[in-house]
Amino acid sequence: GAVVSQHPSRVICKSGTSVKIECRSLDFQATTMFWYRQFPKQSLMLMATSNEGSKATYEQGVEKDKFLINHASLTLSTLTVTSAHPEDSSFYICSARWATNEKLFFGSGTQLSVL
Amino acid sequence: AQTVTQSQPEMSVQEAETVTLSCTYDTSENNYYLFWYKQPPSRQMILVIRQEAYKQQNATENRFSVNFQKAAKSFSLKISDSQLGDTAMYFCAFYSGNTGKLIFGQGTTLQVKP
Numbered sequence: 001g002a003v004v005s006q007h008p009s010r011v012i013c014k015s016g017t018s019v020k021i022e023c024r025s026l027d028f029q030a031t032t033m034f035w036y037r038q039f040p041k042q043s044l045m046l047m048a049t050s051n052e053g054s055k056a057t058y059e060q061g062v063e064k065d066k067f068l069i070n071h072a073s074l075t076l077s078t079l080t081v082t083s084a085h086p087e088d089s090s091f092y093i094c095s096a097r098w099a100t101n102e103k104l105f106f107g108s109g110t111q112l113s114v115l
Numbered sequence: 116a117q118t119v120t121q122s123q124p125e126m127s128v129q130e131a132e133t134v135t136l137s138c139t140y141d142t143s144e145n146n147y148y149l150f151w152y153k154q155p156p157s158r159q160m161i162l163v164i165r166q167e168a169y170k171q172q173n174a175t176e177n178r179f180s181v182n183f184q185k186a187a188k189s190f191s192l193k194i195s196d197s198q199l200g201d202t203a204m205y206f207c208a209f210y211s212g213n214t215g216k217l218i219f220g221q222g223t224t225l226q227v228k229p
Contacts, residue, residue, distance in 0.1 A: 032215060034216070034217065038158075041204070041222075041224070042221070042222070043206065043219045043220060043221045043222050044160075044206070044219045045219075046216060046217070046218065049215070049216065091158060093158075093160065095160075095217070097215075100215065102148045102165075102210045102212070103162070103165070104210075104217055106159070106160035108157075108158070108159050109158050109159070
């Protein structure tokens with residue numbers, strides 16, 4: 001199956017700093033990437049959808065100025081958590097798909113801890 | 116908007132036994148897919164099984180099979196001959212062919228006991 005690489009796997013930062021998470025499709029062109037957030041023992045909540053070369057579309061309740069998403073190429077999307085606060089601590093997972101294919105491929109996730 | 120509901124937060128099963136995880140969904144769309152994903156302690160999302168809504172035949176993948184009841188909007192997962200490695204959180208998910216989004220249920224934590 002297709003491979004999606006997500007880095008870093010774990011990051012600890014101080015409150016007020018910004019953190020960037022990368023999501024790369026290694027062996028296919030990801031026309032669309034998705035970013036999810038997961039709290040412990042809870043579901044994956046869709047945060048935003050990004051199409052290559054276009055602005056991301058955010059789900060209701062997700063602050064677009066706090067969670068900056070860039071999808072500048074067909075193999076890379078980044079999520080930047082700006083001015084992170086402890087409540088932003090969570091597990092972030094990216095997923096990617098090719099064209100309108102319904103099968104999504106998931107990254108291994110990033111655990112963000114904001115002190 | 117679509118919703119996915121998993122009403123069993125936790126379940127347990129003895130090794131080698133069979134267990135069924137429940138899932139219901141709500142949608143007005145006709146073009147959609149349903150999935151079951153497994154999330155082990157590593158937290159990597161693993162696709163277990165996929166069902167096209169337009170197919171009446173239930174999908175099967177080795178020990179995993181689904182009972183897809185389209186009219187009832189029900190999509191349960193049956194795991195046969197449960198193995199210790201099946202211990203994980205299982206998510207039912209709805210893919211909208213209209214929006215291209217994948218929405219997850221709340222998840223069911225499955226514990227397989229030796």
